[in-house]
Amino acid sequence: MAYRYIVGTITYQFSDLKEVLAKATPARSGDYLAGLAAETYAERMSARMCLAEIPLKQFLEELIIPYETDEVTRLIVDTHDKEAFAEISHLTVGDFRDWLLSDIADSVTLKRIAPGITPEMAAAVSKLMRNQDLILVAKKCRVITSFRNTIGLPGHISVRLQPNHPTDDARGIAASMLDGLLYGAGDAVIGINPATDSLPALMDLYYLVDEVINQYNIPTQSCILTHVTNQIQLIEKGAPVDLVFQSIAGTEKANKSFGIDIALLKEAQSAALSLNRGTVKNEYGGSNVMYFETGQGSVLSANANFGVDQQTCEARAYAIARHLSPLLTNTVVGFIGPEYLYDGKQIIRAGLEDHFCGKLLGVPLGCDVCYTNHAEADQDDMDTLMTLLATAGLTFIMGIPGADDIMLNYQTTSFHDALYLRKVLGLRPAPEFEQWLKTMNIMDAQGQIQPVSKTHSMLQNMPKNLLSAQLKFC
């Protein structure tokens, strides 16, 4: 359906809903690269004004990527909860923004209507929202998950400990892991991006992390971020797999370029559930076994965007995530490079949008607050984004020694950054993990990180790989 909007003497024409969405999007390099961005500031605003008047119902009628050719669209349509939608079905996109900001939309209400919201509706309303709106509404959304600890409780923020090493050296990984644990990080997951693709080497990594978790009796979970097919094979071979990882994107074609489809993810989920390694027995169940990563621009880079802007594509990936009840979903916001998100301003905006859309849809969204050295960004931008996101109730951030990932060659957030957020905003780790930190004298009763002495039990009782180096801490 064609849309038009008149501003003064100029009539702006949009050939369909996806063009309105693309042109209403705050400026970013990836949409220019795709040739989808508004050409003038006024055109962008007219697209937003046009979008504000479109009824939410229209998003169920006018599918931006055809049902017949895309399984993500089919998932969105087939799992749409009409009853949940009924409460907001009378609203336009502009009304929906007002409604979300109003006190009627409290945490309970937002949770109730989440299955009635499609990714396109979430993306659409985010395009009308200022950064503070994205923060305020996300903060009201509650998405709580569990495996060996409980993630996403209000007033908490978790950390993925990411002890990467360029050659997967066991001692290098163990050293970074110990560093992070002694800084109170690792409650979201201890997750390694391996350099290798070899199954025996991956198996070793699973055992390495599992041994550390068992040795110190840490209430957390591990993940090795290799292709999902490798993980399924390793489960069959008896690997101690906690969470199954996969990168996902918002179109079937993009996912195909990753070598996956929804059925394969389902298969992986069943395989991980069959191991029954989650231990939390509270109301949240301990059965969230998936860890997804996403990021604006991945669909375009796979040449699979079908004229849809990168932020809307990103929100569609959350439909897949939502379907598979992940423990964690991570938008890796600044990793892709300046041709998709050029500078700190664009990265910050995208991070807030992704977090808002994910939470609104009911996905436990964390953020790899990050940048590459060819982007116009620096640590100050990361400070800004992590502070904004933590204020908005972000589920988790990355924790890397000194914010410098020596394997993936980019900068993300550090163990120190997590301590900063906890201190400034009064946020706490997952409760089970916090208890462990206190037991280990890493955190005091007030939640402050403690100095670690040479005689600390973790240094006196090092992981096997470090012990073999015969280090002395006395």
Added chain:
Amino acid sequence: MSKIPKDISPAAHLSVDPWRQLKGFTRARIALGRAGSSLPTKEVLDFGLAHAMARDAVHLMLDIDALESGIQSQGFKTIRVHSKAPDRPTYLLRPDLGRRLTDQSLAELERVAMLSRNAAVTIDFMIVVGDGLSSLAVAHHVTPLLAEALKYIPAEWKLGPVVIASQARVALADEIGQVLGARMVAMLIGERPGLSSPDSLGIYLTYHPRLGLSDADRNCISNVRPEGLHYVGAAKKLLWLAKEAARLKVSGVALKDESDIQEIDQKSMLHISKL
């Protein structure tokens, strides 16, 4: 009179991490210590310097004159070309433009190609040097790497000129190789700089270069620098791949890099023969 504090050493505000020995196992920034729960000043400044080096690697223009004379001193002819990306900001925003030659560069290469055709010469192997995302990598490593590579290039191979490409992406070598009719092209290009590796050089080998190829059609050797893969190792690997590509008439995923295995095999053969 005011009381003198017990410990007035400047480091009294810092918590030191007593696991600094573990730094021997990784270049990761572990055991940094804390000022409160934040980074100590020294670490903030060290990080800032590393980022500055990486930023300069991306943004400083390559000194082409110096590079050219270095390459020529190895006995190579050189040609300079430019991609369609006129400057660094455009290059960063439009990867597609970095993959194509300007009309002027294209015309120049076509003239060179015509001369080769007239002389009935087909290039077996040629090298393109692209600034990529780290001019520092190219400035530091290309000349010594070429000196090493020359030792392993078969004498019967016809070598093309070394093409020095500005604002270049990897795939620019496809167009260059195609225009010059080269059987194989190796692109030496500055990789995306990391904080601990601002000058890492990448090598991409493509058999039968032509427009429209993808990364799956190339073999990559990455992290070439003295602290990573040294010049001798990189040169041997490149020429092992190039000889295999020439033999199998293919590069990319269909050509598995088994240079390490072969080397090991040779060593073990040597061992056996000694027995």
